[in-house]
Amino acid sequence: MTTKRLQIKNVSVKFGGLSALQDVSFEIDDNQLLGFIGPNGAGKTTLMRVIMGMITPLSGSVFLDGKNITGLRSVQRIHAGVALGQQIVKPLRKMSLLDNVALASGGAKLLSPLRALMVRERSEEREVAQELLIQVGLGDHVQKLPNELPLGFLKRLEVARALALNPLLLLLDEPLAGLSKPEAEQMADLIASLPRKGLSVILIEHNLLQVQRVCPTLYVQSNGRALAFGDTNKVIAEPEVRRAYLGVDA
Amino acid sequence: MTYEIVVLTNMAIAVLFALSLNVITGFCGQVSLGHAAFLGIGAYTSAMLSKAGVPMVITFIPAMGTAALIGLIVGVASLRVRHDFLAITTMGVVFLFTGIVRKQELLGGEIGIAGIPAPDFGRIGLLVTSLLCVLAYLLFTIWIRRSWTGFAFDSISEDEDTATLLGINVPKFKLFAFIVGTSGAGLAGALYAHQVRFIGPDSFGFVESISVLAMVIVGGIGSIWGVILSAAFLSALPQFFQVIDDYKLLVYGLLLFGAMRFAPDGIDGLLRKVSRWRAVK
Ligand SMILES: Nc1ncnc2c1ncn2[C@@H]1O[C@H](COP(=O)(O)OP(=O)(O)O)[C@@H](O)[C@H]1O
Ligand SMILES: [Mg+2]
Numbered sequence: 001m002t003t004k005r006l007q008i009k010n011v012s013v014k015f016g017g018l019s020a021l022q023d024v025s026f027e028i029d030d031n032q033l034l035g036f037i038g039p040n041g042a043g044k045t046t047l048m049r050v051i052m053g054m055i056t057p058l059s060g061s062v063f064l065d066g067k068n069i070t071g072l073r074s075v076q077r078i079h080a081g082v083a084l085g086q087q088i089v090k091p092l093r094k095m096s097l098l099d100n101v102a103l104a105s106g107g108a109k110l111l112s113p114l115r116a117l118m119v120r121e122r123s124e125e126r127e128v129a130q131e132l133l134i135q136v137g138l139g140d141h142v143q144k145l146p147n148e149l150p151l152g153f154l155k156r157l158e159v160a161r162a163l164a165l166n167p168l169l170l171l172l173d174e175p176l177a178g179l180s181k182p183e184a185e186q187m188a189d190l191i192a193s194l195p196r197k198g199l200s201v202i203l204i205e206h207n208l209l210q211v212q213r214v215c216p217t218l219y220v221q222s223n224g225r226a227l228a229f230g231d232t233n234k235v236i237a238e239p240e241v242r243r244a245y246l247g248v249d250a
Numbered sequence: 251m252t253y254e255i256v257v258l259t260n261m262a263i264a265v266l267f268a269l270s271l272n273v274i275t276g277f278c279g280q281v282s283l284g285h286a287a288f289l290g291i292g293a294y295t296s297a298m299l300s301k302a303g304v305p306m307v308i309t310f311i312p313a314m315g316t317a318a319l320i321g322l323i324v325g326v327a328s329l330r331v332r333h334d335f336l337a338i339t340t341m342g343v344v345f346l347f348t349g350i351v352r353k354q355e356l357l358g359g360e361i362g363i364a365g366i367p368a369p370d371f372g373r374i375g376l377l378v379t380s381l382l383c384v385l386a387y388l389l390f391t392i393w394i395r396r397s398w399t400g401f402a403f404d405s406i407s408e409d410e411d412t413a414t415l416l417g418i419n420v421p422k423f424k425l426f427a428f429i430v431g432t433s434g435a436g437l438a439g440a441l442y443a444h445q446v447r448f449i450g451p452d453s454f455g456f457v458e459s460i461s462v463l464a465m466v467i468v469g470g471i472g473s474i475w476g477v478i479l480s481a482a483f484l485s486a487l488p489q490f491f492q493v494i495d496d497y498k499l500l501v502y503g504l505l506l507f508g509a510m511r512f513a514p515d516g517i518d519g520l521l522r523k524v525s526r527w528r529a530v531k
Binding site: 074079111118 | 393394396397398399401402404405408409411412414415416417418419420422423426
């Protein structure tokens with residue numbers, strides 16, 4: 001049996017009395033693009049935050065490449081190879097887009113202030129950043145500050161920054177939201193081109209059209225519970241999914 | 251001449267003290283309302299050793315070390331608190347410090363420590379030593395600012411959670427800022443003890459903590475040059491005007507409030523605005 005890139009085992013999360021996740025399990029292989037859909041409040045963002053170590057689950061565990069990372073802090077998970085592009089964009093507003101991305105590609109320097117103190121050169125990281133920004137279509141704006149740009153652009157910055165961490169597993173929380181139709185299509189194409197040996201992607205998205213177009217596998221969650229998992233077209237055809245997500249009676 | 255030398259030495263010490271808080275509050279974004287405690291720790295350490303016969307310059311090292319050690323402990327204790335709570339925690343440190351010192355016979359209690367030996371090289375020598383310390387610390391902070399540590403600080407001061415998601419080990423960087431900042435304050439304290447040659451718990455209280463914070467904020471949070479200017483200026487004021495000395499807390503409190511309300515980027519921001527405005531004209 002090959003080890004899975006990511007395994008989620010029986011994860012449950014409660015916020016006060018509210019069950020945000022109930023006994024959720026799924027897994028994804030290397031070199032895979034998994035679509036992740038579910039109505040608002042389904043617990044998608046919460047699950048991403050559990051994988052990132054930003055929320056400690058009530059129970060359950062998370063494995064990356066067969067290694068149990070449940071006890072690791074967020075920063076350790078990032079250096080172990082998980083990266084998140086958040087649903088609510090969080091650019092550093094006092095630095096250029098280029099520096100936002102360059103900082104993320106700083107690697108091991110960011111783990112120790114003493115090591116970071118020895119280095120002043122940023123040109124290598126800026127080159128990497130420049131390429132990534134071009135890749136997400138922000139090549140013309142690298143020197144701008146985040147406040148000069150509309151939300152759609154900041155969404156792409158979020159993706160570029162997550163990619164700069166050079167992850168094994170990339171989590172993208174609604175990266176197409178706020179983009180125009182052609183932009184969304186372009187972004188979806190870009191995301192579809194990412195998976196390779198050594199990189200798997202989980203794409204949370206409301207834009208079902210794009211998900212169906214680019215994701216071969218789909219995971220559906222509703223009210224904090226796993227509803228379906230498998231081949232995208234089959235999953236979408238399931239009556240349960242149609243009822244919960246699409247609001248159509250099968 | 252002596253008077254000018256005293257004023258200049260006091261200014262140099264104030265600049266060093268403000269630069270040290272600038273690392274914690276300006277670079278790393280951690281507001282401290284208790285920085286004078288570390289000035290005091292340095293001053294007491296240096297004064298005691300100096301009275302025991304250790305040469306002043308040698309006392310700098312343990313003065314910085316003790317301040318940094320306590321700074322590290324305070325840093326660890328406040329890793330989990332943010333913003334307003336951090337301000338309250340650090341404020342507690344300064345009250346704790348003066349409270350403890352007052353009760354210690356060994357540290358002179360309420361009365362303090364008098365008869366701290368003058369440095370062998372006289373007043374001018376002390377001024378030169380102070381200026382050299384300022385210069386060394388200044389160069390070190392400029393170095394930090396331009397290194398990847400400064401780069402990481404920029405993100406931490408803006409948004410810790412985002413910094414973490416970029417792979418930055420935020421707690422370690424914060425502790426580093428605390429160590430560098432508090433050791434700088436310890437050094438300033440050692441110089442101060444030999445400048446005034448008499449120290450008591452009242453010299454390192456809440457008022458002094460607010461004054462130094464006012465210097466950093468009026469200078470423009472994080473801006474090295476702005477902080478130097480404002481610290482030099484604000485430390486000279488009470489030396490020339492007795493009124494300001496009498497109403498220190500009020501004056502510095504108002505300055506702090508005014509700067510945050512009307513010029514959030516301090517002198518540095520104002521200068522930038524003026525130069526931009528000129529450029530437009
Ligand atoms: N930090 C929080 N505290 C309390 N409730 C939360 C918190 N985060 C999310 N929730 C709740 O958990 C549920 C799942 O939220 P979320 O994971 O954001 O859903 P989704 O991303 O699928 O829209 C929602 O009912 C939301 O209100
Ligand atoms: Mg969400």
